[in-house]
Amino acid sequence: MTHDNVLEIRNASVSFEMDRGTATVLNGVDLDVGREEIVGIVGESGSGKSMLASAMLDAVEEPGELAGEVTYYPRDGDPVDVLSLSEEGLRTLRWEEIAMVFQGAMSSFNPTMKIGGHFRETLEAHDYDVGVGMDRARDLLSDLYLDPERVLSAHPHELSGGMSQRALIALSLVLEPDVLVMDEPTAALDLLMQRSILALLSDIQEKHDLSVVFITHDLPLVAGLADRLAVLYAFEIVERGPAGSVLRDASHPYTRALLSAVPNLDAPLDSMRAIDGSAPDPVHTPAGCSYAPRCPLSTEECLNVDPDPRSVGENHTARCHHWEDAAEAVPFALADDAAESSDAPGSSGSTDAATDGGPGVGR
Ligand SMILES: Nc1ncnc2c1ncn2[C@@H]1O[C@H](COP(=O)(O)OP(=O)(O)OP(=O)(O)O)[C@@H](O)[C@H]1O
Numbered sequence: 283m284t285h286d287n288v289l290e291i292r293n294a295s296v297s298f299e300m301d302r303g304t305a306t307v308l309n310g311v312d313l314d315v316g317r318e319e320i321v322g323i324v325g326e327s328g329s330g331k332s333m334l335a336s337a338m339l340d341a342v343e344e345p346g347e348l349a350g351e352v353t354y355y356p357r358d359g360d361p362v363d364v365l366s367l368s369e370e371g372l373r374t375l376r377w378e379e380i381a382m383v384f385q386g387a388m389s390s391f392n393p394t395m396k397i398g399g400h401f402r403e404t405l406e407a408h409d410y411d412v413g414v415g416m417d418r419a420r421d422l423l424s425d426l427y428l429d430p431e432r433v434l435s436a437h438p439h440e441l442s443g444g445m446s447q448r449a450l451i452a453l454s455l456v457l458e459p460d461v462l463v464m465d466e467p468t469a470a471l472d473l474l475m476q477r478s479i480l481a482l483l484s485d486i487q488e489k490h491d492l493s494v495v496f497i498t499h500d501l502p503l504v505a506g507l508a509d510r511l512a513v514l515y516a517f518e519i520v521e522r523g524p525a526g527s528v529l530r531d532a533s534h535p536y537t538r539a540l541l542s543a544v545p546n547l548d549a550p551l552d553s554m555r556a557i558d559g560s561a562p563d564p565v566h567t568p569a570g571c572s573y574a575p576r577c578p579l580s581t582e583e584c585l586n587v588d589p590d591p592r593s594v595g596e597n598h599t600a601r602c603h604h605w606e607d608a609a610e611a612v613p614f615a616l617a618d619d620a621a622e623s624s625d626a627p628g629s630s631g632s633t634d635a636a637t638d639g640g641p642g643v644g645r
């Protein structure tokens with residue numbers, strides 16, 4: 283029987299030994315990625331998003347130490363204990379089962395090699411039939427509204443940012459992975475392009491039965507795409523749940539602050555209001571709630587006792603002692619806009635991922 287989850291992460295932690303102490307840059311994170319589901323992971327810069335992405339593929343760079351468990355469940359066959367795989371096993375897993383678009387990867391195309399060469403090289407390195415694979419590449423490129431022949435014969439510098447990002451998504455899918463992990467895949471693009479790429483991603487996800495982990499600092503951007511959301515703050519998941527529920531009933535003051543920090547989706551990103559205060563130092567995370575120093579609801583208890591996840595709704599948890607007071611203390615009025623994020627101009631019109639995910643995000 284096919285397992286419901288395609289990926290399960292348990293108690294994943296990453297630490298670095300530094301002169302001034304041990305930096306814990308991912309702290310006991312649990313995460314399930316359901317089969318054919320889109321999971322959005324959101325948090326500000328330095329919260330541990332890229333660490334979590336690297337942990338999923340046992341790709342944490344030295345001298346970082348990864349602990350915990352990562353299990354991949356193939357459609358057929360036995361579960362795979364990712365952290366015990368050999369180099370060879372990992373190499374296969376990374377492209378053929380779980381593909382990753384790393385942060386800043388757009389500039390990772392070799393500038394002297396045509397886009398088609400990148401596809402051929404990837405297919406050859408994994409002993410795929412190049413003819414079959416290049417046909418699949420053309421299909422993927424057209425699904426992403428690119429002219430396959432033109433793109434395959436272009437050098438990377440001949441493509442616009444939006445085109446090369448879409449070419450990269452096609453490349454990451456050419457070996458038919460089950461899971462696509464994307465770390466800030468659209469951060470370098472303008473908002474309109476980001477939104478249309480997200481709409482395309484939702485079509486691709488459905489057509490290829492993909493599970494997608496979409497990592498971003500921009501909660502409203504991913505709100506309309508994700509089935510489920512997890513919010514990272516200070517190296518831990520502070521709130522998680524079905525996307526509709528997290529947006530409508532955001533219960534952690536930090537999630538609410540993220541939602542109130544963007545005036546509306548049409549505003550340029552740099553006009554976002556930053557949240558007051560700064561993220562904790564990974565060498566000295568606060569004893570109690572990590573968010574307490576920045577939180578308007580913080581009390582003595584918060585400074586001393588690290589809150590466990592509380593159930594705040596169906597399959598929806600938040601790590602906050604005062605979650606019941608969060609709505610009043612940190613108001614926001616963005617939910618209606620967030621709900622429309624898959625209807626961006628230039629999208630191909632599919633909002634299925636958003637509407638399947640729950641009761642929607644309107645009030
Ligand atoms: N090699 C390293 N040694 C020590 N600390 C590191 C190292 N690499 C990253 N970190 C720290 O790990 C923490 C988490 O980093 P991570 O890259 O996961 O954040 P992020 O949420 O992806 O941020 P961004 O949005 O800026 O990409 C940060 O505090 C960062 O400074």
Ligand code: NI
Pocket residue numbers: 331332333385465
């Ligand atoms: Ni990152």
